[in-house]
Amino acid sequence: MFVPLERLINLDEGYRNTFQVAGRRLLLLVLDNQPLLMEDSCPHRGAPLHMATLSNGVLRCQRHGMAFQLPSGRPLQEGCAGLMMLEIAYEGDRIGIDV
Template identity: 40%
Template sequence: MFYPLEKLHLLHDGYRRAFKIGRMELLLIQDEGRTYLIENRCPHMEAPLTYGAVRQGIIRCPMHGLEFSLLNGRSSACATPLKTLMPAYEGNVIGVVL
């Protein structure tokens, strides 16, 4: 099922917005022209990533400083990857299929 999140014209570098779909909390981010959709919690201690620093496709957990790739969720310091999701598009809206 497609869940709409945001209109495409509202996305820009630096864009970040948290969404909740049922019990799942997501974070939509645009960085350097690329759009990412991740689960909004650090796999280390489940801290929300809403205010984590984002730079060059990497997000830093604001609680412990662990860094994760927004592309594949991997981290050199944490064995459990960050959950990444594939954004879906329908007309002029970006969303997710769950």
């Protein structure tokens, strides 16, 4: 089932928003004109990532400073899992997720 999150027309560079879908917190952001969808939860200790800094394609969690390369979500340090990146779905003029 497609769950719409945002209108495509609103996805400008720098867009960032969070959503609750089926009990999960999701983070949608736009980097280099590419929408990226991920769990809004740091794989280190679960801090929300919507306040994370984003610079040169690196998302850095505010809580303990773990950093992740986007768009892959790959961690930039040992001992930490990568971001849980999610597949984006499209329907009409909306971006969303299939659940």
